[in-house]
Amino acid sequence: xxxxxxxxxxxxxxxxxxxxxxxRWARRNPVTAFGxxxxxGLIAIALLAPVIAPYGSYELNPSDILAPPSLHxxxxxGNFGEDIFSRVLFGARYDLAIGFGAVAIGxxxxxxxxxxxxxxxxxxxxxxxxVMDMIAAFPGFILAMGIAGALGPSFVNLxxxxxxxxxxxxxxxxxxxFLVVRDSQYAMAAVGVGxxxxxxxxxxxxxxxxxxxxxQATLQFGYAILDxxxxxxxxxxxxxxxxxxxxxVSLGVQRIVSGEWWVSFFPxxxxxxxxxxxxxxxxxLRDLLDPRRx
Amino acid sequence: xxxxPLLQVRRLCTEFVTPSARLPVLDNVEFDVxxxxxxxxxxxxxxxxxxxxLSVTKLLPAAGRVxxxxxxxxxxxxxxxxxxxxNKIRGEQISMVFQNPRASLNxxxxxxxxxxQVLRAHRGLHGEEARRISFELLADVGLPDPARVLRRYPxxxxxxxxxxxxxxxxxxxxxxxxxxxxxxxxxDVTIQFQIISLLKRLREEHGLTLILITHNLGVVAELCDRVxxxxxxxxxxxxxxxxxxxxxxxPYTLGLLASRPRVGPNGSLAGIPGQVPDLRDRPxxxxxxxxxxxxxxxxxxxxxxxxxxxPGHRVSCHFWREIV
Amino acid sequence: MLIYIARRLxxxxxxLLGVTLVTFALTRIIPGNPIDQLVSPLASPExxxxxxxxxGLDKPFYDQYVVYVKDLxxxxxxxxxxxxxxxxxxxxxxxxxxxxxxxxxxxVAVLVGVPLGIASAVWRNSWVDHVSRxxxxxGIALPVFWxxxxxxxxxxxxxHVLPAPYGRIDPRVTPPPTWTGLLTIDSLASGHWAxxxxxxxxxxxxxxxxxxxxxxxIARITRSxxxxxxxxxxxxxxxxxxxxxxxxxxxxxxxxxxxxLITMIAVVYGYLLGGVVLVEQIFAWPGLGRYVFTxxxxxxxxxxxxxxxYATTIYVxxxxxxxxxxxxxxxxxxxxxxxx
Numbered sequence: 001x002x003x004x005x006x007x008x009x010x011x012x013x014x015x016x017x018x019x020x021x022x023x024r025w026a027r028r029n030p031v032t033a034f035g036x037x038x039x040x041g042l043i044a045i046a047l048l049a050p051v052i053a054p055y056g057s058y059e060l061n062p063s064d065i066l067a068p069p070s071l072h073x074x075x076x077x078g079n080f081g082e083d084i085f086s087r088v089l090f091g092a093r094y095d096l097a098i099g100f101g102a103v104a105i106g107x108x109x110x111x112x113x114x115x116x117x118x119x120x121x122x123x124x125x126x127x128x129x130x131v132m133d134m135i136a137a138f139p140g141f142i143l144a145m146g147i148a149g150a151l152g153p154s155f156v157n158l159x160x161x162x163x164x165x166x167x168x169x170x171x172x173x174x175x176x177x178f179l180v181v182r183d184s185q186y187a188m189a190a191v192g193v194g195x196x197x198x199x200x201x202x203x204x205x206x207x208x209x210x211x212x213x214x215x216q217a218t219l220q221f222g223y224a225i226l227d228x229x230x231x232x233x234x235x236x237x238x239x240x241x242x243x244x245x246x247x248x249v250s251l252g253v254q255r256i257v258s259g260e261w262w263v264s265f266f267p268x269x270x271x272x273x274x275x276x277x278x279x280x281x282x283x284x285l286r287d288l289l290d291p292r293r294x
Numbered sequence: 295x296x297x298x299p300l301l302q303v304r305r306l307c308t309e310f311v312t313p314s315a316r317l318p319v320l321d322n323v324e325f326d327v328x329x330x331x332x333x334x335x336x337x338x339x340x341x342x343x344x345x346x347x348l349s350v351t352k353l354l355p356a357a358g359r360v361x362x363x364x365x366x367x368x369x370x371x372x373x374x375x376x377x378x379x380x381n382k383i384r385g386e387q388i389s390m391v392f393q394n395p396r397a398s399l400n401x402x403x404x405x406x407x408x409x410x411q412v413l414r415a416h417r418g419l420h421g422e423e424a425r426r427i428s429f430e431l432l433a434d435v436g437l438p439d440p441a442r443v444l445r446r447y448p449x450x451x452x453x454x455x456x457x458x459x460x461x462x463x464x465x466x467x468x469x470x471x472x473x474x475x476x477x478x479x480x481x482d483v484t485i486q487f488q489i490i491s492l493l494k495r496l497r498e499e500h501g502l503t504l505i506l507i508t509h510n511l512g513v514v515a516e517l518c519d520r521v522x523x524x525x526x527x528x529x530x531x532x533x534x535x536x537x538x539x540x541x542x543x544x545p546y547t548l549g550l551l552a553s554r555p556r557v558g559p560n561g562s563l564a565g566i567p568g569q570v571p572d573l574r575d576r577p578x579x580x581x582x583x584x585x586x587x588x589x590x591x592x593x594x595x596x597x598x599x600x601x602x603x604x605p606g607h608r609v610s611c612h613f614w615r616e617i618v
Numbered sequence: 619m620l621i622y623i624a625r626r627l628x629x630x631x632x633x634l635l636g637v638t639l640v641t642f643a644l645t646r647i648i649p650g651n652p653i654d655q656l657v658s659p660l661a662s663p664e665x666x667x668x669x670x671x672x673x674g675l676d677k678p679f680y681d682q683y684v685v686y687v688k689d690l691x692x693x694x695x696x697x698x699x700x701x702x703x704x705x706x707x708x709x710x711x712x713x714x715x716x717x718x719x720x721x722x723x724x725x726v727a728v729l730v731g732v733p734l735g736i737a738s739a740v741w742r743n744s745w746v747d748h749v750s751r752x753x754x755x756x757g758i759a760l761p762v763f764w765x766x767x768x769x770x771x772x773x774x775x776x777x778h779v780l781p782a783p784y785g786r787i788d789p790r791v792t793p794p795p796t797w798t799g800l801l802t803i804d805s806l807a808s809g810h811w812a813x814x815x816x817x818x819x820x821x822x823x824x825x826x827x828x829x830x831x832x833x834x835x836i837a838r839i840t841r842s843x844x845x846x847x848x849x850x851x852x853x854x855x856x857x858x859x860x861x862x863x864x865x866x867x868x869x870x871x872x873x874x875x876x877x878x879l880i881t882m883i884a885v886v887y888g889y890l891l892g893g894v895v896l897v898e899q900i901f902a903w904p905g906l907g908r909y910v911f912t913x914x915x916x917x918x919x920x921x922x923x924x925x926x927x928y929a930t931t932i933y934v935x936x937x938x939x940x941x942x943x944x945x946x947x948x949x950x951x952x953x954x955x956x957x958x
Binding site (some may be wrong): 032040135137139142143150151222226232235236246249252257259261268271 | 633636637639640641644645647662679695755758759760761762763764765767768770771775782783868888891892894895899900910911914915919922923925926929933935
């Protein structure tokens with residue numbers, strides 16, 4: 001801390017100054033900062049997994065089946081002697097990728113639909129929103145189950161299923177933001193001055209709509225991981241032997257009653273930590289963007 | 295009359311706390327209210343009139359905080375009381391009536407239910423007796439057909455009826471002091487007149503002491519015995535109503551009186567140049583100096599204090615003597 | 619007012635039709651020949667051809683959909699591959715088990731979450747507020763299937779305070795005579811104390827897990843609703859009248875905060891319906907969740923589709939109930955309804 005402060009004092013602008021500002025923000029918002037730490041940590045783990053994992057994710061040690069946590073196997077081993085710690089590390093890649101994919105696709109499709117509905121008004125608006133209502137009439141997880149079940153369990157289908165279920169959320173949000181901003185004074189002023197629609201879109205409408213959508217996307221990232229893990233747990237998502245956290249938990253179900261708790265525990269803990277991280281960030285962002293704070 | 299004033303406010307300072315700053319809103323507000331009188335507090339929006347009332351009754355919103363001073367009601371410092379003790383005082387001793395009457399009533403409850411709650415809490419009344427008293431209270435404020443009105447929801451009553459209901463609620467427990475914060479601002483002009491007449495009558499019939507907060511000088515002239523003029527969180531002038539209107543001493547008061555629209559051939563509307571300052575940008579020393587045509591150097595260096603111009607008439611300005 | 623309710627019911631029809639359309643579309647996007655969903659994989663080619671004709675699978679999409687809806691109107695959700703029974707019968711018989719579970723989970727979540735939310739709002743930024751917010755975030759983040767397994771391990775395997783996951787009631791205990799289908803109520807009503815005790819014990823863990831997961835949104839919405847109510851003009855006026863904190867918070871604040879809460883309860887029930895699929899299997903609970911879990915693993919398509927339709931219909935009807943409750947609670951909506 002003192003080195004940074006000294007650096008700033010010496011007049012070195014840019015990175016040092018930036019770092020100090022980030023530090024101060026983190027001290028004022030410790031909970032949100034903690035969320036960021038978690039998520040950056042997970043991203044780092046996902047990227048560095050091949051380097052830091054002591055074993056391969058498919059490496060089996062038949063002599064060491066169902067060994068409890070120890071120095072050799074920090075999280076213990078599973079049904080086939082696989083090292084759970086390494087698999088949890090590699091699992092970060094799967095779950096983060098699924099979360100990202102689901103949110104990205106949902107955002108893109110949803111926001112486009114919502115923007116079109118808000119911009120073009122009826123009949124596009126009415127039709128789009130009716131379709132969104134139809135999708136939203138289903139409980140989320142159950143619809144995802146239906147889609148994943150219909151398409152067949154796979155990594156890609158999982159992403160498709162979860163993203164489709166979330167499209168109405170972004171569509172509605174985007175449309176609402178659009179409707180509010182579209183009729184606002186400065187947008188009208190821009191039209192009055194003769195600015196082309198594309199320009200209005202880019203400079204006036206979009207900058208004001210991203211806030212709540214970003215908050216929602218962050219929260220949905222966590223829930224997407226939760227849904228993905230749940231679907232994989234019942235066999236509708238990523239399948240064995242891939243080291244996805246949900247599937248890993250399902251491997252341990254039978255082992256609970258025989259006392260080998262670690263098989264399910266650690267992958268599930270990873271899920272919880274990831275979801276919590278995104279929730280903390282999302283909540284923090286929401287508070288930050290709350291107009292009442294200003 | 296040498297009895298002590300009913301309410302004595304001394305050096306009242308209130309702040310609003312935001313995540314980024316602490317904003318002073320009231321700066322050493324001091325005034326007395328004598329038993330049986332009607333005190334008017336006037337000023338533009340943002341002058342601190344409502345905050346003063348909320349500070350006295352300890353009903354500030356979550357961000358508000360009284361940071362200094364005393365509020366003596368019958369000799370007791372209200373600011374030092376616990377929440378429970380203060381709750382006893384509210385309703386029974388001091389009541390308030392607010393600006394938007396319909397919004398002050400719970401939209402989900404018939405108005406009679408709230409009245410029942412008040413009667414039960416403060417006067418221990420139930421059932422038939424409570425109902426009888428309710429009818430009396432409604433008659434007192436001029437609401438006809440009380441049985442029907444008590445069953446109604448706020449959105450089913452007109453603005454004027456809601457305000458009468460609020461007054462009935464406020465007076466239900468027999469307080470000695472009623473603070474009315476812009477009681478007529480949200481109402482039609484004809485209704486305004488009715489409410490003002492009502493307040494006048496209630497003062498006469500019940501010996502009520504009234505603090506009337508308003509920006510409408512006509513109402514002040516009609517009703518008030520004494521007037522306090524507030525600007526940007528400070529009291530700038532204080533005195534008997536007639537004198538304030540007849541011989542104002544503070545440049546702001548002068549400006550206020552001059553800016554009243556006058557019926558007749560005399561032409562243009564006079565205004566006060568500039569705007570009420572934002573809470574964040576309160577001018578140093580005398581808060582009015584940026585808009586004052588008598589402004590000189592000392593005005594932004596040294597804060598003026600309330601000085602006596604004539605008996606009962608105080609003004610806070612360095613140059614009140616020179617102002618005609 | 620009855621007209622308003624009737625209108626709301628009428629609006630339900632397009633929603634339900636939409637739901638059937640989506641469910642039907644799902645059956646048709648399954649890669650491969652649709653006949654495979656209706657026929658056991660063991661059938662011979664001739665049987666398949668016959669059944670294709672019989673089920674009208676050689677007809678265009680729209681016609682097939684109409685047939686589908688007609689069947690649904692007659693209560694025909696198809697026949698399960700695994701049980702060989704009509705799916706509707708399978709679902710109905712297992713409904714009460716799931717209902718008992720979700721009902722208690724909902725009740726517990728509300729009984730814990732609402733006071734937490736109120737306390738958070740009334741004593742804002744105090745330790746109560748922080749603790750409840752931490753609990754809220756944890757509740758949402760922990761996957762229900764993981765929490766179930768972990769607690770099962772700790773409380774059953776390790777500490778032996780809770781029974782083994784054998785289902786709703788210890789197999790050695792005689793179940794009570796069926797009245798409502800809810801074992802707890804039935805045991806209580808008929809005085810079968812052993813059955814009552816066993817069914818309650820069996821409920822503790824799954825209910826706790828589900829309640830904890832959904833307690834968070836309940837506490838949150840209560841908190842935000844209360845905060846808004848407490849900052850309102852009518853609460854300020856109520857306080858100025860010297861009404862007690864209790865009266866102000868409960869009769870004025872909470873009453874208004876309850877509206878968004880009701881909607882949230884309906885939304886949260888949707889989570890519960892999804893959650894039982896994960897949890898019932900772990901506890902060997904003989905409800906809808908376990909049924910569909912088994913159906914998924916054995917590719918019993920009619921059963922899965924039937925479940926989706928069944929669960930979603932319950933969900934949609936729940937929102938209708940919410941609308942009616944709004945009518946009861948908020949006189950302003952009543953006025954709008956009367957005028958309509």
